Structure formats: C-alpha cells, structure tokens
Amino acid sequence: MKTRLEQFLIAAFFAATFLGLHGCKKVDLSEATSNINTAIYVSPISIRFVDVDTATKVIPDTKVTIGGDAAQYVVASDGGNLSTSSSAFQTSHGFLNLALATTTGLPTTSHPVNFTISASPAGYMPVIRTLSITDTTPTILTISVVKSTALGNFGASVTPTIQNTLSGDTLSADAQLLTVPMGKMTEKATITIPSGTKFLDANGNQIHASSINTNIVQYGTGVPGVQDIFPGGLNPKNVIGADGNAINGGVQFITAGLLNINMNAGNTAVKKFSKPLDVNVELNSNLQNPESGKALQAGDYIPVWSMDEGTGQWKYESKAVVAPDPSSGKLTANFKASHLSNWNLDWSWDYFGSHGTTFKPLTCVLNIANGFYGYPWEVILVDQNYNYLAGDHYEYVYNGYTTTLPYIPNVPQARFILKPSPWYTGNYPALDYVAQTPLFNPKTQNSITLTYAPPPPPERANLVYNVTGKCSNKNTAINVGAWVYYWSDDWSEFYYSYISTYGWSYNNNISLQVNKKYNIGIWYGGTWNQSSFTMTKSDFTLPTVLIPGTGLISGYGKYNAGSKTLTVTSSFQVVCK
Template identity: 30%
Template structure:
C-alpha cells in the first residue's frame, strides 16, 4: 500500500526544505536520526457507510462491492485520502468533504452513494450533511439474492422473447403474496442507449419485498425517506413513502443490460391482506389504485410513473397490476410531501431507570409513520440511542422530510436480545421539537472510558503520521459495532469492560485490525497476522480511564 500524505504535508515539507537550505552551508543535517510526526486534520464532515447483509441470520458481510457518487454535492465528496478513488474496504466506505465547504442546516450538502455487487441487489443511500464538524456513520442493508432477508423472495429464469413468458416469485411463510412479470410474445429488448439487443431470450431476476416483516422493510432499496422525488407533472418533492410492495427486476440479454421494451411488460404484485390504504384509512380492497414509482439504483432517483389497479382473484387474494415500458425497480407506494415549515432536528427527553453511563451503541430506535386511524408504517431507524435518565441529546435527523399528513412514533430497543424498552406518544414532525420518552432498561453492563492515541509508522521514511480516521470496535458476542472518529490520531470512546473487541481502522483502500480486551489491567493489542494494529492499554485509577497507544506500519509512504 502507498500512504498518500502529500496533500496533508506539503506546507510542512516546504518548511523542512527551507531548513535544509539554511544548514546546507554548514554541512549539518538537523534532522539526522529524527522522525517527523505530522497531523492530518484538514477535511470536513467525515462519513462512514457500513454495508451490511439485510438477513439477520447472515454470518458474513457483503463483499466485492463497487460504489458511485451522484447528486448535487457529488463534486465535494472525497475519499479519506483526499482523492476520488471511492473504494469499499471490505464492507466499509469512508468519505470526507472538501476542506473549503461549510455545510449547515440552511445550506446542507447532499449526495447519493450507489452500491452494487455480484449477487446483491443494487441500492443507494442519500446523505444530507448539515455540519462541517460532525462525524456520521450509516448502515446500508443489502439484499443477498442467495439468502435474502426474511419477508423477501427471489426468482430467476431465462425467458423467451419469441413466445413470451411469465416469471413468478413464489410465496413464502413470511411473504404469502406472489409477484409475476410477464413478457408478451415478440417483444424486442433495448439497452440503455435505446439500441435493439438482438436476442431471443432474456435472463431475468426478480426480488420481491413484502410489507409484513421488519427485515424486508429495513432492506427496502433507497429507504422510505426520499429526496427530490419526480412527480408526474414534472415537479420534485421531498417526503416519505408508505409501501404496498416492491419488486427489483434485472434483465440481461446477449450479455447486455436491458432497460426498455418494444412492448410494455406486465407487473403483478401481491398485496397483503393486512395492508391499510392511507388514503381511506381502510384495508386495501378490490378497485383501489396504488401509485407506481420507478427507482434508479445508480442515482437513487424516484419517479412517479402511474397507477396499479388492485384486483381480487378467485382465491380471494389481492394483486396490484400495471404496465412497465422500461426496466427499473418498481414500487407500489403512497407518497406524502415533507413538512414545509420544519428545517430543524427533533430531540428526545429520556426518563429511565439508568442513572450511570450506558453506551448508546447498545440501543437503537425504530421510527414509524402513524396514520389518523392509528396504523403504523416503518419509516427509518435511529442507529443508536442514549437511554440514560435525563438525556436530551438523542436526535432524529433529516426530519424535514417527514410528511405532515402523519404523526411519528419512536420505539426503542436493546441490540442484545432485541428487547423492547419503550416508545414515545405519536407526535407531529411539523411542530414538535422535544419529545418525552419513558424507558425500562435492564441493568447495563460495566463500561470503561477509553482514550486512543493512534499513529501510522512509515517503514520507508523517517515519518510518523497522526491520522484523522474512523476507528471501529466490533463486539463478536452480541454483534454490535461501536465507533469513534480520531482527529489527528486522538479519539475517545466508551466500551464494555472485560469484553474482547475487534479493533479496526481504514485508510487508502486498506483495513487494519487487531484484537483487544479493555480492563483495569494493562494489556496488548494483538495484531491481525502480525501486520495489523499493534499497541498497549493502561488503566489510570485516578481518572478511571484507559489509555490506548496504537499503531500500524505501512511500507510505502508517498
């Protein structure tokens, strides 16, 4: 690996060069046997995306992923070396913003990260940044077509264009509805440039997402919180979707991606008998119309296309059917525009039985839209939640997209055991600013406050680097990630006492890691294969804090 430090250190090197000139006449090298140590804090708004498998039973993280950056702020987004080599490191993507930007609530910076990989359904995550200083981390669930999330199902087939054919996604115990895609006889397929693909068959993959399981809803590509949705009249709007079902359709003919057809294909999506029509407040029934939307997984863009008509079959099951002239991911959804008068974040006032510190990473919140009839629809997730009594720092961000036609409600859970801890009353996202919540929390474990001092050592130069970087800690016993952002090598975090963690950091397309257990005795960080993170820990009884001196070595610093 080559560690790129010229962007950070050019001013320092100019100074060093000047000193060499001054001492040259005396034939003295003032830096002989001296190692320079330099800091790297010059970029803004660090963001880390962690791509995770949407199936809760998965034992491996997604891999082999590729990303692209789109959206109005795309030219301001850099990788964590200050370049534009957006490389997913395992299942992690660290990003920063250009050092000259200054995002705020009034002037946010928005961009979309699209991600794809062999064997996964392509998806995207839209990021809205409102602070130059805050470090943000997001989880992006991905659907592995071999082992999809509970409540989804996959069908693949080679379909005849000559005679026409139907592909059916089967029902499952957790998704009793089916989906069908029908190609008419004599259909001609085209590529993204509109050129005819001379083929008699088309390889087809259909992934159907149901509406009754949390995994399917959380894995919904693009999420329900939507930016710049294009309406049929050509206008755009921010807001939120309430889904009636979703199908991700991919087709390939003669090795080329199919994007359109000479004859529209028919899409039929089964509708859950439990689904409520938010327009009527009643269960969806025969004759209802559900708006249809296309989703571009490369840009994260949604577009209103038309309507699906709900019919009832002889078996009494409901199906929403529509025609599609082009290929994309298709969604049955009701869309509601955002509050026009709300440009701030919400916070929560916690009342709980927890008086001492509890790590917010051990808890999370699920946010729901609540209709006038009281029906709840999943909206988004709060990735961590501070459950300590009196806390007022939990925030619901980007709430300006929440639709004013609905109230919101937040449920809080523990990550270990997924135990329900409490919920808010339903509240208006347009007028509320601080919402009370009462929680009943099992006794938290013992925690230790940890201060980290991180150094990168260059083996080919007399140079030490104090990196500005994300540091991750993974608890393999409960599958919980905790993280901090180290600025010029310095960071702090609170973790469980006596628990072994995998200790990760990332730079320039590489990850480095080791194993460490934090306790009130000194310990060593065990490097992965002897080439990862090394270091020591020590405990100060006076301050009740653990100090960590950690480093890793790179062989080629540019």
C-alpha cells in the same frame, strides 16, 4: 439523521473549519524530506457496509461506485489516493472513508452536495444510496446488505430465473411471469408481457435474441426490518414529484411493496418495451391508506414510482388502481410499466414539512429501567402494520432519551418501537423490537412514553483513545486524522471515533464492558491496521503480534480508577517521503 449527541459533539468539534486533517504534517519540521500533504478537503464520511443477517458481520471487500452530479468531488479520506479522476473506490473490512474536495465550495443546506453510492458485494443483493451533504461536519452512514437467500426473513422474496422463448425476436403469445413467496413474504405478483412486444436496450434499440431471462425480487410490508434492506432506502433525497419537479428535501416512503425486475434478451439487458407490461401486485391485508386514514379498499389508488439505478433518483410515474383479485379475493394494485427499474408502490410524506404531511411535532420519551444505556439502537415510528414511517437510527439511548419529529405523516394510527440497529444483535434477535408503545393517533397526541425493562447491565468503564502515525522509513512522528473503529469479537458491540493528533476528536469517550475483549481497526493510506485489547481495570501493553494481512497498531493502556477511564495511547506506521 445525526443524533442529538452527535450534533452537539460535532458543533463543538468542528467550530473551526476542517482542512487537510488527513495529510502528513511532520512534527519535526526540520526534516526537509517529509511528505507534507497539502490537499484540502471537508465533510469526512465514514460508510460501513453490514450484513443484516446474524450469521455474518463482515462482508467481502467490494468495489463501490460513486455517481450523481457531484461524483467528481468525492475523494478518499484515509490518507491514500485523493485523485478525483475515478469514481471507483474499494472497501476494506466493510468500511469506506470519503470526503469532499473543496473545489465544490462548502456544502450548505441551500446548496447541498448530492451523490450516490452503489455496490454489488459478492453473494449479496446490489445496493444504492443517495447522500446529501449539507455541512462540513462528519457523516456516519451504515448501509445494510442482505444475501438473496436471507431475503425471506425481511419480508422479501427472490423468484428463480424465468425463461421465455422468442420467435422473430418477440413473443407469439402473452407471457405471465409469476413471483414465488418465501419466508415472511406472503404477497405475490404477476407481470404480463403482451404478445408481439419488442425488447429494447437502454438506447431504445431493438434486441435480437431467441429467448429472454427474467429475475424478480419482490419486497413486501409489515415486517420490522424491511426498511433496512429497501432498495434506495425509505427516505430518498433525490425525488421527482407528480408535477415533474424535484421535491425539496426528498420524501419518506410508506411502502405497499416493490418489484425489482432484471431481464436479459440473449446477453443484452432489456430496459424498454414497445408495449408496456401489465403489473399486478398482491397487497398486505393489513395495509392502511394514509391519504384516507382508513383501511385500504377497492377503488383506492397508490402512487407508483420508478428508480433510476444509475443516479438513485426516484420519479413519480402514475397511480396504481386497487382492486380485488377475481380468483383469490385479495386486494391487488395494478399498473403499467414501460421500462425496467425498481417499481415502487408507495405513499409518501415530506419530513421537512411540505409533501403529504401533518404540521405538528410528535415526541417520544424512553423510560428505560436498570440504568441501561447503549449504542446503536433505533427509535422508529411505524403504522399499525409495522410499516416504517420515520425514526432515529443508530442512536445512543438511555433513560430519558427524547426524540421529536417536527412533522408527521397523515396517518390515524401509529406506534413507536425500540429495536437494536441491524448489525447490533447482542442477545437480541436482529429483526425484532424489544419494546413498543400502544397504538395511538399521532395527529391528536403530542407525546408518548416508550417503556423498556432490560436486565441489569454489566460493569462498564470509559475509553479514551489516542493515536499518532510513525514514518516507517525514519524515526519521526506525524500528525494524522483517521476514523478508528472498535468492536467486540461477537460483534454485539461496535463503536467509532474520529481522532486527529491536531488536537481535535469526535466521539472519543466511549463506554465499554469491563473484562471484555475489543478489536481496534484503522484504515489509513491504503493499509488496514488492527490490534486488540481487553477492557481491563489495569495497565497493559497492546499485543505485538502482527495479524496477517494488516498493519500493526502498537501502544499501551493506562487505567485511572478514580475516573473509571482507560486511556490507550497508540501509533501505526505510515510510509513517508
């Protein structure tokens, strides 16, 4: 969801059509040998992959695959290769910048451009997200990734590989696969493979092997932060409902748990079975059934969904029956799985007002003391068990900040929480909220105030950043359009701007802490350019020492004491023809 500040800035910024801003257009048009890139594309997209664990902020560069129906129209938007012949892209310093080729036609609400982004960073859990682009304005997306060893902090667990021996390509007796809880994850699951089951590949062919190896990741509920790592996200747009039709606008999931099951027979991935698996999942004792408005109880049903990991599409499969476990007495959900994917126990509602929704707006107003304001923060609506319901993400918050949900889920109790965004920790624990409202009934209450009393903030000043490109093989300046990123050494602060020397800019007036060091990063033309500066109340020159493996950003800063504004004018080298 774009913030209200973003919506205002974007509307003003992109009143004109965004055409070819990243191309090399020479200021000195008499240079006939200039490289003039006439590619036309729209909807610039900046994606950042972040580690939600506090220990590491920059993930290893990784291959990113673009999938879905509109994959062929997605291009690199950093001034580099604009070919649409390949769906493979590469991050740099955790960033990936994309755009849409205008051969798609301009995206609109009635004709969105939908595609998926998937990646498997080394040492991290695989991720997939679906993007739905509905206009030509910039889109900012942060994709949180988590190391398997840190899943327990987020209410999830990884079970060590389970091996079962086969006889004649099948099991001679039922096999039970048991998950192992870890960290804050307390629920368990049991997956039973019936004897005589044949293991099939994606095309339905039987696999001949002497053993199967299974890896299971289980996601629980009730931990603030689980929404940051939930496979596919909790507000997917590409969803097929119980009637077999697409749900317009997607849904908001209210999760009761998820299982990610990967199985190999020999060296071949198992995708289907001749007999369905029996799946039994323990449920959090504090879960509330949003359909009944009461505590979850035996005899209730929970919708079951599966995800196509190639397209990111969720599909309604069945309803799981809630029943007590005979030995432990804990409530469990039971269902059958005939193929492997992410299997998701979720109620759902439609933020756009048609699917499991209460048709009334709900407003939350922030009452923040000590003149505090900051970015990025989250204002999230959760149920009484802190399960995610809806919210604003990566927001610029301040005293009086207001968010209004036009529709709400059908739940009798909820609360708003205020928390730092996953990768912004500063002095705050990454997973914890800093303030919350009391529980209230969102169906009867129209507005609520969320109060936060932080310590007095340090002195800050405004930053305005200007950038041009310079041909490395001739003394000529060129116009560029590029995403510019700013971050502090401890990653407690991170900001972005889209800046073009055509005179257009987006989010180019940022407040930074005085006397604090910040880094600048620009990914353009296949090169990562980087420099640093201290937000000082005096003039300075950017360092001329080249950081190994990067391009140099050179320039200077001028401070205006009257407006408390530091203006940085800079340039970086671009190869021109």
